[in-house]
Amino acid sequence: MNGKWRSGRLDRLGSSIFAEVGAWKEEARAKGLDVISLDIGTPASPPAEEVRSALAAAALEPDRYRYPGSHGSARFRDAVRRWFLRRFGVELDSEREVLSLMGTQDGLAHLALAVTDPGDAALLPDPGYPVYQAGLAVAGVETIPLPLLEENGYLPDFGAVPEAVWTKTKFMLLNYPSNPLSAVAGRDFFAEAVDVARRRRVLLVHDNAYSELAFDGFRPPSVLEIPGAKDVAIEFHSLSKSFHMAGARIGFAVGNPDVLGALLKLKDNIDFGVFLAVQEAAAAALELDMADPRPASVLYERHKDRFVRALREEGWEVSPPKATMFVWTRVPAGWTSRGFARALLEAEGVALIPGNAFGERGEGYVRMALVEPEERLIEAAGRIGRFLRERSPERASEGTARD
Template sequence: MTQSKWRSGRLDRLGSSIFAEVAQWKRDARSRGVDVISLDIGTPASPPAEEVRAALAQACLDPGLYGYPGSHGSPRFRETVARWFEHRFGVALDPNREVLSLMGTQDGLAHLALAVTDPGDAALLPDPGYPVYQAGLAVAGVETVPLPLLEENGYLPDFDAVPEEAWSRIKFMLLNYPSNPLSAVADLAFFEKAVAVARRRGVLLVHDNAYSEMAFDGFRPPSILEIPGAKEIAVEFHSLSKSFHMAGARIGFAVGNPDVIATLLRFKDNIDFGVFLAVQEAAAVALERDMSEPDPASSLYERRRDLFVGALREEGWDVPLPRATMFAWTPVPEGWTSRGFARGLLEAEGVALVPGNAFGERGEGYVRMAVVEPEERLLEAARRIGRFLRSGGPGA
């Protein structure tokens, strides 16, 4: 028996293998004794707050929390989400009909296409965009219609550029602001336009708002549900992974249109039994703490952004200043491809980045850097990158 005999062809449609390649490059470098600085993966820089960890530890000792939790989410978690959402965005949610717990937003987004589409449907996805968007469509047998995000447009889409014939096949369109990988942001005026387009075209509007609490320079990302009437055609996904340092706990939530929430819940009821109740308790404490004593992760990443981008500019690389997230998205120096630059930098200097074409065709010519290392390591990474840039381009 060969490996290919037991491998589904769906795996070949799941998107870029560059993440796996970068991981292999890092292993190869470490096997040679190279000190690798990992700026490729968006891993939270700190553990959850002590109060959140204590709540998780205490809940784990409760013998009543070891039954099947249910896919909907505990009443306490859903009610806390609703209170936090109104506190943060001024939007009232019905915790029974408009809130759904998730094992992280990646889980929910990957399942969404299976829940709301049929093979042969199409979905409008950002390009560049987070790879799980494409992966969910590949598994569901849904066609991808790319929505180009161009630097000259501030990485905001031009809905009028979508081919007219495509709209009849599009079941939903997906937006992501603040954006991974682009670090771009959008305001309420943009979301008003997006809601109007979705309503006019009769498509579901899906907004991935995983970085809503990680923006800089005083900007507070809005929710698409702040637009009047948005609940009629929109759902939004949120995560506690980055902003609340709970990536390993696997907890997030979807909110919005009750019919879509019910549809996604029905799908999840058939494939999982929900998030461990102790994790939901810790997540509720994290949201409550944010409402009473906020300690936003954005301040940590804003300091690191300023330090790292400033150091890179001193080394001669004019990296754009990110508006949000834990990432910097920047063009590669002239003469390089995305993959060539990322691999060359790792092999020569031990700094790991992600080539932009991991995020779609229009990511070619860019790289994504995660400012997740301690400050002294970020400064060291900038020094190494500067040395690599001074060493010359391809073939030097």
């Protein structure tokens, strides 16, 4: 495209690794390969029948086609209030402390525009989901990496953040359970994070999109469970993964009413909210979860157990994730993240995401999504095993391994 019609902001976004891997997959298919997609975390299952029925019925109502409003329908926000109380034991004011979103990505991408000014800074997890940095780039906000290291359980060391960084930081973003790391955090950690935010006078933003996808009996907490958290924190939730509503594009933010009010004011000027029939379906999903829980975590836990066991049988010692729909693991010796991902796709048709797409500290790792049917996951593990046997570490220094 001619640069005359292209904003310089786009250059600050970086490349979309998901689109790039998508292009790799098309190349592989063009060569006749059967591609197994472990790259995108798109749920393969549809929402529950009750949820789809609620959507269909609402879509037939003639009054559902008016502008919905950015705040969210009273019905949806009240369902969020009731679900949040049941799930986390936290009381919310549905008028001031709940805001509907077109998925959490919508809220996260627009947050910096609502609460910062150019020249401000924000602390972002490294590795972390790419949309975090994209929102800051558009807003002209400086990104400061918050290192997440395997040896620390992928939890940040707040004490290692320099004083000068805290002085210019407007908000810090955390994400547990984590995409891409699959790491989890407990109440003690969130109590520390809330205390740090209060003392440092920064907004604490928690992306809790995977709160319902944890394994082995663990129930991820909300940061709002910590007394006084609403004074300094907001939290994002999604219906995409836990309720299989990814294509419906709906989520919500809860917490500090001043911050949510700022985000609402921005959204009032750039969109008119989520289709009312989708909000009706989302309310039905939350109500169904309260009355008859069918946790998606059961499906992904089974996928996790089978896939990790199959990879280990193939000789790749992968640690099982504690939550989410992803496996985050080191690449075999001798490979870079990108080199391994591309060579594996070219040779065996298995697509995954190189870890450095999620930040500098993601180099040396890859992320694999557990979204394919079990038989395809087992087949993917077999193809990966064959690739590892046929591609020695010595060859990893050749060709695409150096990408």
